[in-house]
Amino acid sequence: MNNRIRTLLIDDDVNLVNDVKKYFSSSAVIDVKFIGQDGDTGLELAKNNKDSIDLVIMDTLLPGKDGLSLLKEFKEMGAKFKIILTSSVKNSLIFNNIDNFNVSYILLKPYGMTDLENIVSSVFSKAEDQIASFHLEGKISKMLHSLGIPSHIKGYQYIRESIMLIYNNPYIIGGITKELYPEVANKFRTTSSRVERAIRHAIEVSWNRGDYEYMEELFGHSVDYDRAKPTNSEFIATVADKLKLDINAYSR
Numbered sequence: 001m002n003n004r005i006r007t008l009l010i011d012d013d014v015n016l017v018n019d020v021k022k023y024f025s026s027s028a029v030i031d032v033k034f035i036g037q038d039g040d041t042g043l044e045l046a047k048n049n050k051d052s053i054d055l056v057i058m059d060t061l062l063p064g065k066d067g068l069s070l071l072k073e074f075k076e077m078g079a080k081f082k083i084i085l086t087s088s089v090k091n092s093l094i095f096n097n098i099d100n101f102n103v104s105y106i107l108l109k110p111y112g113m114t115d116l117e118n119i120v121s122s123v124f125s126k127a128e129d130q131i132a133s134f135h136l137e138g139k140i141s142k143m144l145h146s147l148g149i150p151s152h153i154k155g156y157q158y159i160r161e162s163i164m165l166i167y168n169n170p171y172i173i174g175g176i177t178k179e180l181y182p183e184v185a186n187k188f189r190t191t192s193s194r195v196e197r198a199i200r201h202a203i204e205v206s207w208n209r210g211d212y213e214y215m216e217e218l219f220g221h222s223v224d225y226d227r228a229k230p231t232n233s234e235f236i237a238t239v240a241d242k243l244k245l246d247i248n249a250y251s252r
């Protein structure tokens with residue numbers, strides 16, 4: 001296809017760069033056309049190929065020019081391409097300034113290739129319902145990362161899908177075993193029991209790795225490590241309720 005999304009990837013993680021190149025090598029949607037492994041090289045590629053780039057995917061922490069410097073340079077040169085930032089840490093200096101730049105999404109590392117593909121497709125989608133779903137999924141992903149659940153474990157995907165289902169159909173939380181698990185299992189081509197176990201494991205990981213203050217905000221004193229962890233349904237319902245409250249407050 002001639003209308004693939006022409007992409008510049010800027011990242012100094014050689015293994016990640018190779019994974020991205022390999023995954024998208026046969027993609028009909030995304031063309032990883034340019035690669036820079038430091039900020040200076042990335043900027044040079046962007047300047048020399050400004051009109052041949054649709055998307056820049058770049059880490060915020062780079063050798064040479066850092067992410068914020070690149071964002072400023074891109075703005076000064078009037079670049080029209082979209083930008084997806086990736087980061088293994090929450091860099092408030094950059095995150096608090098993204099409204100000044102053409103940043104479409106912030107993706108926390110580590111991330112899966114399918115996650116990246118879905119986000120890129122959503123960024124370039126024109127359908128309003130897909131855009132709304134993309135923003136909802138992005139908010140859920142940020143919450144789950146704050147809760148310490150890494151995106152590469154299966155429970156992360158199952159919890160994210162469960163929250164989206166409950167957000168759109170609140171009644172389903174009353175039938176978590178008979179309705180929610182089977183629906184999630186059907187989408188991911190697995191079994192309800194595996195969905196249940198993977199979600200339970202993800203909650204256990206969260207309890208050990210999550211942002212304590214954020215967890216306490218969501219779950220209250222049950223975050224204390226000597227107390228019982230929430231059940232799967234309690235965890236999913238609480239995060240879904242918090243998501244809805246945040247979105248409603250933002251839209252007022």
